[in-house]
Amino acid sequence: MRRLRSFLHLSPIDYRFGLLTLAVYFTLVLNWKVLSHFYGILQGLGDYDAGFAISAPFVLICASLVVFTPFSWRYLFKPFFVFLIITGALAHYAMLKYGIVFDRGMIENVVETNQGEALSYFNLQAGLWFAVTGLLPAAMLILVPLKFPKTVLRGIGQRVVLMVVPLLVLGGIGSLYFKDYASVGRNHKVLGKELVPSNYIAGTIQLVKRRYLYADMPFQTIGQDARKVAQDGDDKPTLMFLVIGETARAQSVAANGYGRPTSPFTSQIDGMLAFQDVSSCGTATAVSVPCMFSPMDHAGYDGDVARHSEGLMDVLAHAGVDVLWKENDEGCKGVCDRVHHIDISPDDFPEDCVLGTCFDAVMLRGLDDEVASDEPHDQLIAFHLMGSHGPTYYKRYPDEHRAFVPDCPRSDIENCSAEELINTYDNTIRYTDYVVAQLTERLKAYQDDYNVVLLYVSDHGESLGEGGLYLHGAPYMLAPSEQTKVPMMIWMSDGYADANRIETDCLAAQAQTGRFSHDNLFSTVLGAMHVATGLYRPETDIFAACRAPVIHAARR
Structure with a gap:
């Protein structure tokens, strides 16, 4: 690995820059489906605030930074984000190609799909898409060396800043366009199920919760003692x-x-x-x-x-x-x-x-x-x-x-x-x-x-x-x-x-x-x-x- 890095002349980069790059990549590439859907909705409205339209990618970038930052520690960073890039590329292709919406039901279908059926979805186009949007960026993340802070205390401080600044930006955008986001989100709930990687992660959690945490919960019958009581003086x-x-x-x-x-x-x-x-x-x-x-x-x-x-x-x-x-x-x-x-x-x-x-x-x-x-x-x-x-x-x-x-x-x-x-x-x-x-x-x-x-x-x-x-x-x-x-x-x-x-x-x-x-x-x-x-x-x-x-x- 070191010889390959030396051959490619890859210089170390700060992990914070890596986080920002990942946030931008997920927003502009792996969430292209939700962005294009969002802008299609705005075009259908005909009358909308240009600032609202411009703010959407920045909302996704800031939200990604807030969510990604807790997973940016030295020994977790690369395995975690390599997994997200690979699974996100697969999910994005399925949404673009087949119009699949990833919720608990769809995750359940994926889990129960047999090998022959799963392989039928793979073809040259799917392979190229996966290679370009999944394998290639994942390989780059693996190869590029990252620089982390030397002390735990400094790392905590940097990550606090990495989360607070995007939250402030989100608060500012929300103060300007909250009603716009609320209306579009309410009218088009499917947008939330198109967000990578939150859509398939949430669906997986819901499936696990239902299958394993509550699957054995017995169905309870109540009120078996219920009976009608006659009223005096009126039949x-x-x-x-x-x-x-x-x-x-x-x-x-x-x-x-x-x-x-x-x-x-x-x-x-x-x-x-x-x-x-x-x-x-x-x-x-x-x-x-x-x-x-x-x-x-x-x-x-x-x-x-x-x-x-x-x-x-x-x-x-x-x-x-x-x-x-x-x-x-x-x-x-x-x-x-x-x-x-x-x-x-x-x-x-x-x-x-x-x-x-x-x-x-x-x-x-x-x-x-x-x-x-x-x-x-x-x-x-x-x-x-x-x-x-x-x-x-x-x-x-x-x-x-x-x-x-x-x-x-x-x-x-x-x-x-x-x-x-x-x-x-x-x-x-x-x-x-x-x-x-x-x-x-x-x-x-x-x-x-x-x-x-x-x-x-x-x-x-x-x-x-x-x-x-x-x-x-x-x-x-x-x-x-x-x-x-x-x-x-x-x-x-x-x-x-x-x-x-x-x-x-x-x-x-x-x-x-x-x-x-x-x-x-x-x-x-x-x-x-x-x-x-x-x-x-x-x-x-x-x-x-x-x-x-x-x-x-x-x-x-």
Whole structure:
């Protein structure tokens, strides 16, 4: 090796220069796919900030330096980066040639591919690409001698600087173009799966986690003791509509004090109660929906445990309640997998589904048939709305519900004015209010045969530029209230209130002054459906404190 270096006249270079060179190489060569995709997206937008476009390579270079620096120690440097160069070259070729997206599923496919199938992907073009972008730079890295600091303390100091300076640059770019990056990233999530080497490394970690850390986690059945408890004085069964909203924040709901008329439909319904202080379990659907249907509370919620366990819908079914889940969003996140569910398809309802998605009023389609029964019995229907799912807010409401104008009929919300963005989002809130009101009116039609009750709650909120933040998904501890405070409404018929001995004045007071969260949903629904189980906690049942026996006992 030394003779070869001497023959090639290779002089030692500082390891910091080597790190910078690697960061540039990964950005401009091995991440050419993601950069070209990014600039193609910008060209499609037509109107974008030139500074935003120019900043993209510098973001990748700085991010690479931050991530690469901890692996730049003497005996780790070359083996680690040789591995990344070789695997990165293979991954990049596969993305360019075959359009492969590297996530956990694709890594699993790679692991399970047999030798014959794997060899079929190699040809002269693949070999040349791999040699030029993988083997050649890896060989150069192996041959070029690197100079490292003489003391550990100096090495630590240099690496701290190597990480802090790029972080400051990233912070500066973020302060200028955060909303642009947030919008493009939200609209084009595949970009994150095109980043080399984070895409296949993250996919590998997820695969290992699922296969080896949680593969043996047994699936837990819960609520086997669940049973229905008969109500005194009324033999009507209960029909409950449980409406799960999407991306609706309490701050934009008129019923929660917002200054614009975004609740014109439910405000006309006598007895509709809007709860003023309700917190979500998470800031994204993938966390909030499984959490609210789990017996775990926000403080103790574990997503892996929830994925390997039954939830509220299963417990209701164990008790003999007829349950149905109607899906118009992006899936029930596992909570409806073991019960009857209907996924709304745009092909089935073309009159309600345009621009690739369905307006939430489609939930009313077929409802009479789904409720109808020769012998009425306890039934719960859950509706998972598309709601205010962004950033394509304009796709969530039909033209006749375009109440606030000018709105923003585009997905790159960073190019909308603040007025247009808020108008568009408020239209989604107003349309959700219409759908909830329509479901309530439909529920009233079943009062002759059922005691009826409706509960609506959103899964999480949304940022619309407050503090420079857009959309949602911020870490919960750092998330603003716009992302964690959600609307919740409850309506019940007089028959339901009488049969359950609920004092509505008490419940109305609770709605105005009480503090609630997704933690209340599990036991509230169990109580509303008269299901007894050891999982039920009366202290989290919203109705429990307002049942007449409890109030009378407290007064005594």
